Amino acid sequence: MTSQMAGPLSGLRVLELTGEHAQFCGKLMADLGADVIKIEPPGGQGTREVGPFLDDEAGPERSLYFWHYNTSKRGITLDITKPEGQEVFRKLAATAGLVLESFPAGYLPSLGLGYDSLSADNPGLIMCSVTPFGQDGPWRDYQTSDLLHLAAGGQMASSGYDVEDVPDAPPIAPGGGNAWHIASHYSYIAIMGALYHRDFTGEGQYIDVSVHEACSLTTEGAIAIYLSTGEVVRRHTGRHASADMSPGIQHATNDGGYINTTRSGSNLTPARVKILATWMDEYGLAQDLLEEKYQDPAVVEESGQHFADVLKNFFANMPLVEAYEGGQELNFPWGAVRTMGEIVGDPHLEDREFFVSVEHPELGREFTYPGPAAIYNASPWRISRRAPLIGEHNDEILGGELGFSKSDLEALKKLDAI
């Protein structure tokens, strides 16, 4: 039944001219039903050269990085530096609700393709520019990368190790390309705000997103702690931001795993201590936690480090899943540190139909992709197709939908404009 329902963004056409900066924003919209047309330079976008690759053989149609970030999109090639390409782009932009781009500040206007020009005949058009530092300012033209943004944005100043885990550890940039994720999330929020405005007024607008500002906003309590106390946060292993020397919360289990207990001391009440200690006592590992003194909230408050020590010893004698699920059954919000091998096939995720099979017809194969963060009960998320091949939809979009004739397309091809 749900497969017949349209996604919440159906009817929205998006022209995407962005690679690593914001193609995740495009994916989020495409999987929710928007018609996202990825516009690549002839020969394909640079992100196709980023691995890992199918069977570890490099190739522009084999990048798993590109595959993941470009699901549900259609793809065309277009050289917008050529007048002929610009003409095609203008025609396409006249049919679009959103242009999502991440060229250097000022680049599209220099081609005559800025917001004012494109929106002149399409006043409902929204354009979102996602750049490292926004359209102005002293750092506007600085070159960046994921690592550089996580340094300047404050992620690295917060992340690293407790001294007991790794003495002298450097600040560590968490992995996975998250500077671009963070920028894509805020871009998405801004775009949705603009769409909401347009729903009521019919007016489009120009949005200027800064990756740096998005990252700077994403360090939990670091800014509030500084503004409140003048202190900067400490780097520590996997827990909430804090400036104090808070007890460690990641503990090794006896099967080589690690459990994260959020922050063992902070949410404990005498009643919760008793529940925890009773369980630990079943293993003979409660130490002194069943003693009457821990029924005093003041003692509990002071004993964070001791609880952490007792828990550490408890976990050192337990296998990971037993510790984590046992804690959860008693309402302790703990988490196992999981790898991809432990996540793929997780029955809870199966229950939520998280694992999505996506066909790659040109390979005659299907692969399992990650599903959605959220289930929309009236307008489902869906991967409608795998990432586009280079220029896969040139004929369909430029010919079929924009009405260019076969000979027009041949001419554009000869000029290397598509």
Add this chain to the structure above:
Amino acid sequence: MDFTWVRAGPWAARWLATLGAEVIKVEWPENMDMLRQNRFTVPPGVTPGPNSTGQFADTNAGKLGLSVNVRHPKGLEAIKSLISVSDVVIENFSSRIMSRWGLGYDELRKLRPDIVYVSMAGFGQTGRQHYFGTMGPAAQALSGLTHQSGLPGEPPAGWGWSYLDDTGGMYGAMCTLTALHHRNQTGQGQHVDLSQMITGITLTGTAFLDKTVNGRESRREGYPPGNRTVWPGAPVVNNYRGPIAAPHNAFRTLGGGYNDWCVIACLSDEEWTSLVGLMNGPAWAKDNKFATLNGRLQHQDEMDQEIEKWTLTMGKYDLADKCQAAGVRAMPVQSSQDRVEHDPQLRHRGMFTKVKHPMLGDWKFQGAPFRLDGSKVAVKGPPPMIGEHTTKIMGELLGVSRDDLLQGYEEGVFWPETTPRFDYVQQAIDEEAKR
């Protein structure tokens, strides 16, 4: 109607408020938002209390504050009346708590057929472990994010703050706005069932595909490679951050302080050549073994040590400016203090806006990382003091009579009978009595 608490949920509704929505934060003083109790962010000289924490302030800026007892029949009735004139209900309790209060989606759609209802539980509302709870750090562990961060051969470093509270919040806002747009287009509301933990998994997509497509496990030698793209000696396969490059690391800079570090990344041979030029072409750097990416990857330890000798001669901002001027990618590692006090870009763009706060005085609030139509987007106002707008909301929005409102206070509907009333609460009641 914002039923959320702690960080992820309130952060979601904070962005709705920042975009202009009238957000009513529903609270009850006997079971207070944990951030109101965060004594670590009460500035010195400010009287501690639920209205005095910096972390609550920024996380809840621009909302209205309603105190009402959902467990009292009259309180529940008031809530339902408010929902019938609202567009959105957003909550981040453990799964199915709202249903137990009679405030599940099926109930609320009877009050308001096109309501957009967003739930933000740790594991979601469905699935066999729906009742499992999470806070950000545990959700990060379960999602695979934690394992992607750290040094090889060491325990996972994870994230030193709660990334999934921030990001879970963003998804709460994203889901709400998406469902609102859908409602605007179709007239149809819906229930959105968001999971904080699963949000994290969707941010590990490339690693996920490396597992499902190539069968490569993330538990492997040389992974995760710290700040590098590939650990020396490990097979040259991508680490899911972006292009493979070397140098690609954090380096100490002059000063020796806790955050005196910068990062440098050379994404091409040309950028490497520029870096060598900037370092005045030292003999070690001209060795042929550093001429190619593969050579640099293989000899990263030696290369990084030599680079650090150079970076230690300069301050981090000076170094980044010099590198950027020479076409080399470098940025300082910035602390919170650096971003508030020193970052010239954030200052230029007006990232922080001072807003008068009743307890904290002129307080700096974080603005939006986007400009709309050329305008800076700042917070709408300070956060609410607990129950600050109760009489206003009940009286002006719902048209509840003076007598009913005053009786509600007497009966513990709008403020707990046993909790002392703050001055502003008593004043609002007194003003109401005079109406």
